[in-house]
Amino acid sequence: xxxxxxxxxxxxxxxxxxxxxxxxxxxxxxxxxxxxxxxxxxxxxxxxxxxxxxxxxxxxxxxxxxxxxxxxxxxxxxxxxxxxxxxxxxxxxxxxxxxxxxxxxxxxxxxxxxxxxxxxxxxxxxxxxxxxxxxxxxxxxxxxxxxxxxxxxxxxxxxxxxxxxxxxxxxxxxxxxxxxxxxxxxxxxxxxxxxxxxxxxxxxxxxxxxxxxxxxxxxxxxxxxxxxxxxxxxxxxxxxxxxxxxxxxxxxxxxxxxxxxxxxxxxxxxxxxxxxxxxxxxxxxxxxxxxxxxxxxxxxxxxxxxxxxxxxxxxxxxxxxxxxxxxxxxxxxxxxxxxxxxxxxxxxxxxxxxxxxxxxxxxxxxxxxxxxxxxxxxxxxxxxxxxxxxxxxxxxxxxxxxxxxxxxxxxxxxxxxxxxxxxxxxxxxxxxxxxxxxxxxxxxxxxxxxxxxxxxxxxxxxxxxxxxxxxxxxxxxxxxxxxxxxxxxxxxxxxxxxxxxxxxxxxxxxxxxxxxxxxxxxxx
Amino acid sequence: xxxxxxxxxxxxxxxxxxxxxxxxxxxxxxxxxxxxxxxxxxxxxxxxxxxxxxxxxxxxxxxxxxxxxxxxxxxxxxxxxxxxxxxxxxxxxxxxxxxxxxxxxxxxxxxxxxxxxxxxxxxxxxxxxxxxxxxxxxxxxxxxxxxxxxxxxxxxxxxxxxxxxxxxxxxxxxxxxxxxxxxxxxxxxxxxxxxxxxxxxxxxxxxxxxxxxxxxxxxxxxxxxxxxxxxxxxxxxxxxxxxxxxxxx
Numbered sequence: 001x002x003x004x005x006x007x008x009x010x011x012x013x014x015x016x017x018x019x020x021x022x023x024x025x026x027x028x029x030x031x032x033x034x035x036x037x038x039x040x041x042x043x044x045x046x047x048x049x050x051x052x053x054x055x056x057x058x059x060x061x062x063x064x065x066x067x068x069x070x071x072x073x074x075x076x077x078x079x080x081x082x083x084x085x086x087x088x089x090x091x092x093x094x095x096x097x098x099x100x101x102x103x104x105x106x107x108x109x110x111x112x113x114x115x116x117x118x119x120x121x122x123x124x125x126x127x128x129x130x131x132x133x134x135x136x137x138x139x140x141x142x143x144x145x146x147x148x149x150x151x152x153x154x155x156x157x158x159x160x161x162x163x164x165x166x167x168x169x170x171x172x173x174x175x176x177x178x179x180x181x182x183x184x185x186x187x188x189x190x191x192x193x194x195x196x197x198x199x200x201x202x203x204x205x206x207x208x209x210x211x212x213x214x215x216x217x218x219x220x221x222x223x224x225x226x227x228x229x230x231x232x233x234x235x236x237x238x239x240x241x242x243x244x245x246x247x248x249x250x251x252x253x254x255x256x257x258x259x260x261x262x263x264x265x266x267x268x269x270x271x272x273x274x275x276x277x278x279x280x281x282x283x284x285x286x287x288x289x290x291x292x293x294x295x296x297x298x299x300x301x302x303x304x305x306x307x308x309x310x311x312x313x314x315x316x317x318x319x320x321x322x323x324x325x326x327x328x329x330x331x332x333x334x335x336x337x338x339x340x341x342x343x344x345x346x347x348x349x350x351x352x353x354x355x356x357x358x359x360x361x362x363x364x365x366x367x368x369x370x371x372x373x374x375x376x377x378x379x380x381x382x383x384x385x386x387x388x389x390x391x392x393x394x395x396x397x398x399x400x401x402x403x404x405x406x407x408x409x410x411x412x413x414x415x416x417x418x419x420x421x422x423x424x425x426x427x428x429x430x431x432x433x434x435x436x437x438x439x440x441x442x443x444x445x446x447x448x449x450x451x452x453x454x455x456x457x458x459x460x461x462x463x464x465x466x467x468x469x470x471x472x473x474x475x476x477x478x479x480x481x482x483x484x485x486x487x488x489x490x491x492x493x494x495x496x497x498x499x500x501x502x503x504x505x506x507x508x509x510x511x512x513x514x515x516x517x518x519x520x521x522x523x524x
Numbered sequence: 525x526x527x528x529x530x531x532x533x534x535x536x537x538x539x540x541x542x543x544x545x546x547x548x549x550x551x552x553x554x555x556x557x558x559x560x561x562x563x564x565x566x567x568x569x570x571x572x573x574x575x576x577x578x579x580x581x582x583x584x585x586x587x588x589x590x591x592x593x594x595x596x597x598x599x600x601x602x603x604x605x606x607x608x609x610x611x612x613x614x615x616x617x618x619x620x621x622x623x624x625x626x627x628x629x630x631x632x633x634x635x636x637x638x639x640x641x642x643x644x645x646x647x648x649x650x651x652x653x654x655x656x657x658x659x660x661x662x663x664x665x666x667x668x669x670x671x672x673x674x675x676x677x678x679x680x681x682x683x684x685x686x687x688x689x690x691x692x693x694x695x696x697x698x699x700x701x702x703x704x705x706x707x708x709x710x711x712x713x714x715x716x717x718x719x720x721x722x723x724x725x726x727x728x729x730x731x732x733x734x735x736x737x738x739x740x741x742x743x744x745x746x747x748x749x750x751x752x753x754x755x756x757x758x759x760x761x762x763x764x765x766x767x768x769x770x771x772x773x
Contacts, residue, residue, distance in 0.1 A: 169562050171559075172585075173555070244583040244584045245586075247583040322587075334589065334611075335590055337610035337612050338642070341605075341607075342604050344630075347569055347601070347625070348569055352568065
């Protein structure tokens with residue numbers, strides 16, 4: 001077939017389409033967003049594929065699980081921290097198992113290019129007992145997503161495909177395979193299988209552990225692991241994309257033995273062969289030192305010295321790159337035109353000129369200064385850029401929806417005014433429940449609910465809740481209609497908006513101010 | 525084999541440059557990998573893309589530090605941000621037109637001077653050349669043209685994929701962007717010839733501003749350079765004159 005030029009994200013999506021999925025589900029999050037977007041834009045005309053931006057990752061995961069339960073193949077994609085939101089469904093789906101093939105694609109972000117942490121999703125695969133594939137190239141991202149859907153049906157479990165930012169957002173030529181028919185498996189008739197009453201769950205959990213070796217054999221049969229025994233002094237194990245950084249330098253270290261690992265749990269027979277052959281082992285993982293720590297053991301009892309992130313051979317944090325791996329191999333740095341980065345003015349991201357959040361923050365900063373105390377608890381979205389100069393308007397940003405729960409807690413600890421700043425999509429994702437609790441607690445908080453009618457930061461996806469439906473939802477949750485204040489965030493309305501913010505910040509109950517103006521990027 | 529860092533500010537069209545390079549490489553039978561930045565940084569921040577072109581297999585999506593053969597920058601301050609990743613033989617091909625969206629933006633002549641101090645460089649005013657092509661937004665295609673002398677495929681391959689990139693917007697937009705590419709190529713050759721003939725980077729930039737890069741004949745820029753060196757007080761033409769031997773002093 002003709003090669004396609006695809007991002008790693010797009011390769012995953014193309015593979016899922018070609019493997020006959022009937023649905024794709026996701027919540028936007030860098031670097032995973034383009035997976036769903038590609039499926040949505042490239043649905044073949046000969047078949048029906050249901051796609052929907054879900055309200056959050058948990059719903060996305062459950063929707064995919066429901067489709068799999070009904071006998072059809074489905075994918076669900078999210079960023080690493082999104083899996084925390086979907087965690088309950090994720091863990092339990094290993095106990096229920098699946099019917100139609102189900103693949104979860106998690107895009108991790110080592111180095112935190114666009115995230116609040118760099119957690120490594122392989123830990124969660126291990127935790128749940130869900131097999132994980134870790135491609136190193138765009139072609140492998142394609143091949144392993146296809147293989148993952150087949151493996152999922154073969155072992156009756158969801159399969160995780162873990163990619164990282166540098167693969168998700170890097171393009172290369174990918175040769176696709178033949179397109180499969182959309183398969184359909186019969187609806188389950190065993191009610192106990194999917195009903196996790198303790199009596200059923202205990203049995204399923206034991207069964208899962210009992211057949212785990214069989215699951216591992218199926219996983220290790222997927223092409224991607226490769227052992228090359230060369231010299232005896234050094235053996236290098238590289239997982240996922242780290243293998244590329246190893247190979248980039250191997251010309252200058254041709255004697256090193258290598259083991260490429262593309263899955264978790266790792267293929268232990270190959271690991272043992274490398275240990276038997278080599279005197280020292282270096283482990284390269286673009287993520288946490290999961291394999292390295294396992295090989296060392298709690299008692300540091302590995303049969304050979306093991307080097308990596310834990311002993312300083314590689315930096316403990318951040319993403320790997322060819323230069324870091326080069327240093328870990330003991331090779332001198334390549335000479336460059338100039339020795340070090342030039343000291344230059346930084347150019348951080350900023351709110352776009354004309355952005356409605358600018359006007360909202362200008363008002364908020366002024367009333368907070370007048371109040372002379374209090375805190376602004378914020379959330380995840382473009383408006384997090386309000387943390388930077390010239391606004392420096394927010395005090396916190398923790399996780400999706402945290403603003404409202406934290407404002408509630410802070411207000412009960414005496415913080416006044418306690419202001420939550422949250423966008424319309426983040427509110428639909430995880431803000432509703434916090435607001436319900438604030439209303440029940442009769443908390444003195446003001447929620448500034450920025451309604452720009454779009455998921456802006458990740459590139460203009462549909463939002464689940466905006467405009468009139470947002471207001472109806474607030475009323476339904478129990479916010480007093482007189483304390484739901486819709487304002488137009490414009491410089492010309494500054495004085496008028498100041499007065500409204502002052503009133504609501506003074507109110508000793510739950511109030512919601514909705515600065516409502518579409519994202520300036522929508523017209524683009 | 526050519527390893528390229530594309531540099532600019534979010535919104536300047538770095539990914540359109542990458543699109544043309546990717547498809548031109550594929551059509552020329554080359555391997556390529558191209559890593560890019562999405563998400564938060566695209567909001568007016570510094571953005572870059574690593575483009576790797578080679579006849580055989582490419583491993584890393586990221587270019588090893590010290591192995592960059594070309595920093596292709598739509599913005600001069602952003603050109604400097606990646607200078608330490610250049611190989612000792614690497615080129616910087618940069619626009620001289622600043623994108624000022626930070627209050628701490630340094631003095632422009634200092635930035636130009638720092639670029640000029642790098643071993644091999646080409647500087648063209650992408651903003652005025654894009655304007656000359658017909659639209660200020662074509663700065664990215666000007667820069668794509670300015671570095672075309674380094675690509676491992678012929679310029680026609682780039683022009684074909686500029687057409688593919690813009691065809692949905694109509695023939696006029698295609699022609700405008702192809703024109704911008706050509707002006708970038710012309711200005712780049714004027715600059716290189718002028719520096720080769722002994723002009724400083726600043727003088728070469730000044731010369732580029734007075735010659736029309738749409739009509740470039742080899743040797744013409746060198747003749748102008750010779751005249752400038754012989755008589756530094758030489759008056760400049762008030763309008764761009766063709767960079768032809770006939771029009772040269």
